[in-house]
Amino acid sequence: MKKTLVLTTALTGLAFAASAQEVTVMSWGGAYTKSQVEAYHKPFTAEFGISVNSVDADNPATPIKAQVEAGNVTVDVADVEFSDAVRLCDEGLLEEIDHSILPPAPDGTPATEDFIEGALQDCAVANIVWxxxxxxxxxxxxxxxxxxxxxxxxxxxxxxxxxxxxxxxxxxxxxxxxxxxxxxxxxxxxxxxxxxxxxxxxxxxxxxxxxxxxxxxxxxxxxxxxxxxxxxxxxxxxxxxxxxxxxxxxxxxxxxxxFDLFVIPKGAPHKEEALKFIAFATDTQRLADQASWISYGPARKSSGALVGLYSDGKTEMAPHMPTxxxxxxxxxxxxxxxxxxxxxxxxxxxxxxxxx
The missing domain is CATH 3.40.190.10 (Periplasmic binding protein-like II)
Structure with missing residues (x-):
């Protein structure tokens, strides 16, 4: 009986640990965050069982810098502007991202060739052109x-x-x-x-x-x-x-x-989940999916052909893209x-x- 109880407790603990997997993503709020929740967060949780905590800031680069310098990092992934991504990386405040983790385009083109020029940086992976x-x-x-x-x-x-x-x-x-x-x-x-x-x-x-x-x-x-x-x-x-x-x-x-790009703050509490999230969110289909919620261009070339109608089911998105x-x-x-x-x-x- 005691062994059964111990085993049951251990299995319950393992199940809880698995369900407790999470990643906290900081973005800009409003219609933009909504587009990410619909295109990235919900499908990511459905596929991997990892919950996504969505938090917003007027400019995520500011709290990211403060958190890392204070040694109290609560965010795993942040969406930042290009100049901030480069600057924070230069200051040693971001984790480097190995581009080999990024999935290829559907036709097999490596991610390093499929992303628009400049979209991949040492510490950052772009998701949109805005x-x-x-x-x-x-x-x-x-x-x-x-x-x-x-x-x-x-x-x-x-x-x-x-x-x-x-x-x-x-x-x-x-x-x-x-x-x-x-x-x-x-x-x-x-x-x-x-x-x-x-x-x-x-x-x-x-x-x-x-x-x-x-x-x-x-x-x-x-x-x-x-x-x-x-x-x-x-x-x-x-x-x-x-x-x-x-x-x-x-x-x-x-x-x-x-560009806006995903970065991982140095010392992120869930780095592995963060890397998995970025690889998932910046694949060809997911970037095209986001463009059906907001008129920002995908950062991958292969996503362009998949961009169709707005979520209203009738508005063609292509003419509304900045590109x-x-x-x-x-x-x-x-x-x-x-x-x-x-x-x-x-x-x-x-x-x-x-x-x-």
């Missing part, structure tokens, strides 16, 4: 804004402007709004004159700016009529317009393309190296400008 755009509420704006210059023209298009409270993307858009072609933006920002010019352009609308920090805020600001136009992540505007019927229009001129040919006319690809090198310096200048 962009910062600006959008407007058609009920709040008379006429049709078409260029980045129109965003800064409060005489022609009156009303408040929403801008992300960050130097990154804001300075680039200011220069493009001042007539600088996308191809010349970073050469100019490398100079003191270029930085001065960007801030001078921001000065022209400073009194009309409403600052935002979380990706869910711009659609809300537009819907509430607090701003007539706002910079925003393209997928958030798509979901508000197509998914919720909001009268929003995206202006693609001057869009800034970027659609017609949306790339005056697009700027985020210069990751520039922001790795200049982030602290330019944000210090930006914060000083805000305070004046």
């Amino acid at each position: 962009s910062t755009v600006y959008a407007y509420n058609t009920n709040s704006v008379e006429g049709t804004p078409m260029t980045m210059a129109d965003f800064f023209d409060t005489e022609k298009f009156p009303g408040k402007r929403g801008l992300r409270k960050s130097a990154k993307a804001t300075l680039e858009m200011a220069l493009m709004g001042d007539g600088v072609p996308a191809s010349e933006v970073y050469d100019l920002l490398e100079t003191d004159e270029g930085v001065d010019r960007a801030f001078a352009k921001l000065d022209t609308i400073k009194d009309d700016i409403v600052w935002w920090e979380a990706g869910a805020q711009p659609p809300q600001l537009l819907a509430d009529g607090e701003v007539a136009m706002s910079t925003a992540y393209n997928g958030r505007i798509f979901n508000a317009a197509v998914g919720e019927g909001q009268p929003f229009e995206i202006v693609w001129d001057g869009q800034i393309l970027d 659609a040919a017609e949306n790339l006319t005056n697009a700027l690809v985020n210069n990751f190296e520039f922001w790795v090198d200049r982030d602290a310096e330019l944000n210090e200048r930006f914060n000083a400008w805000l305070a004046n």
Whole structure:
């Protein structure tokens, strides 16, 4: 009897240990997190029996850095922007990821050849290509804004402007709004004159700016009529317009393309589960599945052909992707190296400008 009890207790303990497997994934919230829950988290749990704890932050790179430096890491996987992934890796705050764990494309093409150039880094694996755009509420704006210059023209298009409270993307858009072609933006920002010019352009609308920090805020600001136009992540505007019927229009001129990537903080409590999650979530099918929930482009070439309809079952997703040919006319690809090198310096200048 005693042996049976001991055996039963041991088996129960093993079953509990198996069911207790988990991975905590930190992302950006709102429609974006929902797309990941539907495309990655639920299928991952169904296939492996590993539960996914989903937590959100305005910018996951900030708490990740704080957790690792404090030696109190509670997150296993984080979704971060490219420049943050490179910077955190350089600072030794992330685990390296062996790309051989990533599954090949359905036709056997190795992952290292299937991911878009730049999408695989020593400590990071990209999942999406997204962009910062600006959008407007058609009920709040008379006429049709078409260029980045129109965003800064409060005489022609009156009303408040929403801008992300960050130097990154804001300075680039200011220069493009001042007539600088996308191809010349970073050469100019490398100079003191270029930085001065960007801030001078921001000065022209400073009194009309409403600052935002979380990706869910711009659609809300537009819907509430607090701003007539706002910079925003393209997928958030798509979901508000197509998914919720909001009268929003995206202006693609001057869009800034970027990657988001999965990283594992140094000292993650469930590293093996984290690696398994990343390999699963970034396979060809899963990346295509996410694109049916939000208009961000998959980071794998083989996923493109599998991108079909939005989750409403009728909206073709391809034209809404930032990588659609017609949306790339005056697009700027985020210069990751520039922001790795200049982030602290330019944000210090930006914060000083805000305070004046």
